[in-house]
Amino acid sequence: DQQxxxxxxxLSVQEGRIxxxxxxxxxxxxxxxxxxxxxxxxxxxxxxxxxSIKDKNEDGRFTVFLNKSxxxxxxxxxxxxxxxxxxxxxxxxxxxxxxxxLTFGKGTLLTVNP
Amino acid sequence: GAVVSQHPSRVICKSGTxxxxxxxxxxFQATTMxxxxxxxxxSLMLMATSNEGSKATYEQGVEKDKFLINHASLTLSTLxxxxxxxxxxxxxxxxxxxxxxxxxxxxxxxxxxx
Numbered sequence: 001d002q003q004x005x006x007x008x009x010x011l012s013v014q015e016g017r018i019x020x021x022x023x024x025x026x027x028x029x030x031x032x033x034x035x036x037x038x039x040x041x042x043x044x045x046x047x048x049x050x051x052s053i054k055d056k057n058e059d060g061r062f063t064v065f066l067n068k069s070x071x072x073x074x075x076x077x078x079x080x081x082x083x084x085x086x087x088x089x090x091x092x093x094x095x096x097x098x099x100x101x102l103t104f105g106k107g108t109l110l111t112v113n114p
Numbered sequence: 115g116a117v118v119s120q121h122p123s124r125v126i127c128k129s130g131t132x133x134x135x136x137x138x139x140x141x142f143q144a145t146t147m148x149x150x151x152x153x154x155x156x157s158l159m160l161m162a163t164s165n166e167g168s169k170a171t172y173e174q175g176v177e178k179d180k181f182l183i184n185h186a187s188l189t190l191s192t193l194x195x196x197x198x199x200x201x202x203x204x205x206x207x208x209x210x211x212x213x214x215x216x217x218x219x220x221x222x223x224x225x226x227x228x
Binding site: 036043049 | 156
């Protein structure tokens with residue numbers, strides 16, 4: 001049972017345009033969401049997170065939107081740059097204690113074309 | 115920022131041998147470490163969670179006698195794949211959490227069993 005779903009395995013956008021990566025979840029207990037970026041043969045690197053008490057969080061070119069009623073979140077990258085080309089993972093967790101576990105989606109491969 | 119070092123980055127071993135993967139937090143104390151496995155085009159699957167000085171908690175379906183995890187200090191956790199078989203070939207990633215530090219991932223280990 002996939003609790004975190006990234007239904008688009010890949011996305012291609014033009015440099016300078018907006019990239020929108022989507023993520024859906026089924027577990028209503030999730031209250032903390034994160035986005036990670038991963039290059040081949042490397043570990044994921046943290047990008048941005050959002051708590052369920054907020055519906056938007058912005059950090060530079062990256063903005064995450066959370067729609068709790070729809071159990072949907074999205075990552076917006078604007079403007080997109082070729083260096084943003086990577087696999088993006090959405091992750092979710094319940095609570096924030098030291099042992100909280102992350103549940104990951106399958107990832108979306110973003111390609112930003114020059 | 116927090117840094118987690120994972121070694122080796124890649125290893126090839128013969129079927130039936132054991133392989134040890136190390137995960138070190140370089141500039142913080144990792145009270146909790148997580149071990150993940152990633153198959154091609156799949157999400158990161160949590161294998162086990164370990165707290166310093168105590169036994170690891172394994173996820174359902176993960177053989178604890180095959181994947182030995184040791185978290186003997188606040189800066190080091192090891193994963194030993196015992197009696198490796200070709201189906202154990204995968205990308206293994208550790209992550210660490212500590213007081214005031216969120217999830218930080220290692221760079222991953224590509225294990226190939228021949």
